[in-house]
Amino acid sequence: MAEVKDRSQKEFTHDRPWCPNNKGPQNVTHLSEFHLLGLSEDPQLQPILFGLFLFMYLVTVLGNLLIILAVSSDSHLHTPMYFFLANLSLTDICFISTMVPKMIVNIQTHSRVISYMGCLTQMSLFIIFGCMDDMLLTVMAYDRFVAICHPLHYSVILNPHRCVSLVLMSFLVSLLDSLLHNLIVLQLPYFKDMEIANFFCDPSQLLNLSCSDTFINNVVMCFVVTISGFFPISGIFYSYYKIISSIMRIPSSGGKYKAFSTCGSHLSVVCLFYGTGFGVYVGSAVSNSPRKGAVASVMYTVVTPMLNPFIYSLRNRDIRRTLRKLHSSTV
Numbered sequence: 001m002a003e004v005k006d007r008s009q010k011e012f013t014h015d016r017p018w019c020p021n022n023k024g025p026q027n028v029t030h031l032s033e034f035h036l037l038g039l040s041e042d043p044q045l046q047p048i049l050f051g052l053f054l055f056m057y058l059v060t061v062l063g064n065l066l067i068i069l070a071v072s073s074d075s076h077l078h079t080p081m082y083f084f085l086a087n088l089s090l091t092d093i094c095f096i097s098t099m100v101p102k103m104i105v106n107i108q109t110h111s112r113v114i115s116y117m118g119c120l121t122q123m124s125l126f127i128i129f130g131c132m133d134d135m136l137l138t139v140m141a142y143d144r145f146v147a148i149c150h151p152l153h154y155s156v157i158l159n160p161h162r163c164v165s166l167v168l169m170s171f172l173v174s175l176l177d178s179l180l181h182n183l184i185v186l187q188l189p190y191f192k193d194m195e196i197a198n199f200f201c202d203p204s205q206l207l208n209l210s211c212s213d214t215f216i217n218n219v220v221m222c223f224v225v226t227i228s229g230f231f232p233i234s235g236i237f238y239s240y241y242k243i244i245s246s247i248m249r250i251p252s253s254g255g256k257y258k259a260f261s262t263c264g265s266h267l268s269v270v271c272l273f274y275g276t277g278f279g280v281y282v283g284s285a286v287s288n289s290p291r292k293g294a295v296a297s298v299m300y301t302v303v304t305p306m307l308n309p310f311i312y313s314l315r316n317r318d319i320r321r322t323l324r325k326l327h328s329s330t331v
Helices: 004-012 048-073 080-097 098-107 116-149 151-157 160-186 203-209 215-248 255-263 264-288 290-314 317-331
Strands: 031-038 112-116
Touching: 031 098, 031 116, 048 080, 048 098, 048 290, 048 317, 080 098, 080 116, 080 160, 080 290, 112 116, 116 151, 116 160, 116 203, 116 215, 116 264, 160 203, 160 215, 215 255, 215 264, 264 290, 290 317
Parallel strands: none
Antiparallel strands: 031 112
16 A cells, blocks of 8 residues: 555655745645545455445435425425425535545545546545535525514515525525635645545645635635535524524414424425534544544535435425325335
């Protein structure tokens, strides 16, 4: 393994200037390729990881496709809430497809190499669809706020044109977020290492591999992450604050349960998405082990998109009814 690594270093290293931020000389490389270390280098675990991630990927794609099929096939589900849900399912399919297929291929071919442009592309798509998840969850919280706090004006406020505009705005904000991250990474001319301690090209790890002074880039990236993360979650908190305030004014307990039950699935997905994401970044900050961070990142990059269809299908009566109809029509 060490000989392969040394040979790869010699093969893909174009020049070796000194690192300007260090007091002494250090090998620095202008790379055309990176190495994704993955979750484990144990050969005995590779077949298990291959089967596990292939299974989770297929379940995620199939589950989210069923949600999209159910929403598109049943006219009773042609409402803003299910329109946003279908877009969330499509985003989850794209999100997991940016990382897991590459990891499965790497395990099967016993190769951990990803080209520089391939790494930038994967990073860009990861940010776009990850941010889209974030934005769509915020839009869905706004949808529940309007439905519960302004039920008589629901169809007027969330008309089809506005629903499409909200999804399009979510995509444009995600695209801008991705472009800003790309501009930051493209300014990094040299890297201290070619190994990324994860199974995908994590933008924060690319910054850590840079040889140049990344203070300004880190400040800009933190600002971008704050804007793309703080404002959406603030919108979700505000929406649920107003929702809970409105529900508490309902006199009957049955009315309270019925009103809050419409938010149960969305609230579960929000807690899962932000809980796993927050746990990963807090764990990475506390732990000095990049490999543990890679294992933890599986939770929000793979497990969360896989569980979303189950949460909505198990907690949503309309989705369950439509899926049963689809099953009975195919039998």
